[in-house]
Amino acid sequence: MSQSFDVIVVGAGSMGMSTGYHLAKRGIRTLLIDAFDPPHTEGSHHGEPRLIRHAYSGGPIYIRLALEADRLWRELEEESGEQLLVRSGVLNMADRFKSKFLSRLKDTDRAGIQVELLEAEEVQRRWSGIRLPETYEALYEPHAGYLFSERCIAAYRQLALSHGAMLLPYTPVQHIEPDGEGVRVKTRVGTFTASRLIISAGAWFQALQPFVSMPIRAVRKTVAWFQAEAGLYEAETFPGFTLDTEEGGYYGFPSIAGAGIKLGRHDGGLSWQPGEEPAPFGSLAQDEGDLRRTLEAYMPRAAGKLLRSAVCKYELTPDEHFIIDKHPNDDRVWLAGGFSGHGFKFSSAIGSVLADLVEGRSPIVDIEPFALSRFNSKTL
CATH class of the missing domain: 3.50.50.60 (FAD/NAD(P)-binding domain)
Structure with missing residues (x-):
């Protein structure tokens, strides 16, 4: 060599x-x-999959990067012969008084990204497995989805x-x-x-x-898959999603091939040192507890038996x-x-x-x- x-x-x-x-x-x-x-x-x-959105909150630079990334993922699919990207749609949900979805519409319009701004009632009509407070709204991006990481x-x-x-x-x-x-x-x-x-x-x-x-903090994060009621959360009809609540920010995926609905928490987490093994899932009550409580509140028929779990190693700047x-x-x-x-x-x-x-x-x-x-x- x-x-x-x-x-x-x-x-x-x-x-x-x-x-x-x-x-x-x-x-x-x-x-x-x-x-x-x-x-x-x-x-x-690790832990499949990852959301891909284009209507990004970071502004025009992130939007342009997301659109270019999408083009290159499609190019990689063609060259590799593998399905890597599923356009399930992505539903971003938050209280309308905190969501800032309206501020994204100008950027998405300029970039030619199709989005819909939905009231809580309309979200629940389209996806009956979701339960939202009436003050919530959602930004739905039908051409977004997830990648098999x-x-x-x-x-x-x-x-x-x-x-x-x-x-x-x-x-x-x-x-x-x-x-x-x-x-x-x-x-x-x-x-x-x-x-x-x-x-x-x-x-x-x-x-x-x-x-x-580097000013990078290594953080232990957890994700889990939960048994969900049949017919409500399958990948063929249910989108990927983000959910901002008073308790924290969450993201998730439909049940892919019967694996259960996947949910993770974006904020929080414990610092760890590279070279040390982070505590396994379940070591802390909140590992499952935070995720289960969120499902029970917003997607109650997806809060079934814990099917699988994983610990991820995040790298975060300040x-x-x-x-x-x-x-x-x-x-x-x-x-x-x-x-x-x-x-x-x-x-x-x-x-x-x-x-x-x-x-x-x-x-x-x-x-x-x-x-x-x-x-x-x-x-x-």
Whole structure:
């Protein structure tokens, strides 16, 4: 195996694997290094599926990224021959006094995104498994849906390798340092050099200190699948959804192939340290309790027996927006992190953006809002 590459990507999860694919497809000699064997359960991409929405609350930059990501997911489906995206529709529900849905309509109209603003009564008429307070409203996006996240990673992996990328799984990075005109990356299986380096280590950025010290907090999050009443929540008729309540923010999916309705909580969670194993699901009463109480209140006929559960490893910045920026002390190194909670849907586009950046091209969106410098804490 060669020891020298054009680009090394440290962290081959959703963002890293997509980046490796886009680089290799462009004929760039690329090495992907991951501490595990992607797709795996040690990052933020396991547990299928992930929502993809276009009517995004983050404004025009996120909307443009979402539309580009959708195009690239369809392109990946065509190239891989795998179904990766299901257009189930996505229903966003919240109290009308807090929802800010009206503020999104101007952006979605400009972008040509089809949406419907629905009163609680209309939501319950269309989807009788939902029970909403009368003060609630919903923004329904019929052409949104969900992605099979692990299939997406596997497809990008297969195609990246077919285009000539190299992958080192089960290979933690031990040390990174400048090396003349490039960067040197030391691992237990050898030392590798490249003229450019991309670090997309997810919740594991702390393991790369002191070379980089990102303002990213690793958070333990839980999701669960619950038995749901037949005929009300099946994937053929029920949408993906988000639900903002007084108790917290939630997201979920219909029962896919009888797996049960999946529900997770976006906010909250406990900090954990990379290298330590987060407490298993059920260690805390709120693991199941928060999710079950929410279903009982808003989708009571989906609050059946617990069928399956999972613990996820989130990576969050202080403002929960992404970081895409150069290392403050080394222009040869690009940093990409803080994607958990709402990032997976964008990973097809982020991979293309990162490939553009290392090639010196202008990406599809202005990345200035994602600058590391917006935080007071900076890296070495």
